[in-house]
Amino acid sequence: MGCRRAGSEPDFPELTESCRALLRRGSELYRSDLRFSAMPSDSRSSDEVTPSRVLVLEPDILVRMIIADYLRDCGFKVFEGVTADDVLAVLESGQRIDVIFAEVQLSGSTDGFGLAQWVREKYPDIGVILTSGIARAAEKAGDLCDEGPLEKPYHPQEVVRRINILLERRRATPKA
Numbered sequence: 014m015g016c017r018r019a020g021s022e023p024d025f026p027e028l029t030e031s032c033r034a035l036l037r038r039g040s041e042l043y044r045s046d047l048r049f050s051a052m053p054s055d056s057r058s059s060d061e062v063t064p065s066r067v068l069v070l071e072p073d074i075l076v077r078m079i080i081a082d083y084l085r086d087c088g089f090k091v092f093e094g095v096t097a098d099d100v101l102a103v104l105e106s107g108q109r110i111d112v113i114f115a116e117v118q119l120s121g122s123t124d125g126f127g128l129a130q131w132v133r134e135k136y137p138d139i140g141v142i143l144t145s146g147i148a149r150a151a152e153k154a155g156d157l158c159d160e161g162p163l164e165k166p167y168h169p170q171e172v173v174r175r176i177n178i179l180l181e182r183r184r185a186t187p188k189a
Contacts, residue, residue: 065180068092068103070115070128080114083169089176096121097128110139111183112176117145140179142172 067089071077081091092103092110096119103110113132117125129141146165163175 064088064090065111065176066090066092066109067176068094068100068110068113068115070094070097070099070113070119070125072096072116072118072120080169080172084173084176087173095119097123097125097131100128100132104136110136112140112142112179114142114144114172114176117143138183140176140183142175142179 065088067084069077069081069084069091071080071093072095077093077095081093084091092108094100094103097115098121100110100113100115113128115125115128119125119128123131125143125145129143132139132141142163144163144165144167163171
């Protein structure tokens, strides 16, 4: 994938039979069975720096799988979710999250805007990147996330760039 082969465009050959099988099961079944998954990003030894942790919140299963796999290949520990409630579940489980990458149009009790506001109030150390395919929604997201909104379709390398900008800013900001 993209982070493994510097300078080349990412391809996703693994999105063949396994994705078709998943789609046959249906998106709703997948969402109810696998609300969110915590998968290790790679097999780093305990001596190395802990990978940054990203929660990808995306209702479209194929989009979520592609970006989550890409981020894992880039060395991030990735959690996946479908609704804003999944963020609460991950945070209540005691997992540390560095960045939330969320679609604006989420189903459930809270959309991406509400989620971003809540995270900024309750967890100011967690960065938020909002994305949307709807131009008006993306513009509104500019007030709620650093670096402004990320409009769909986006390139996975741009997501990694934005995450790295947020992480670097947080490292450079002195703790109060």
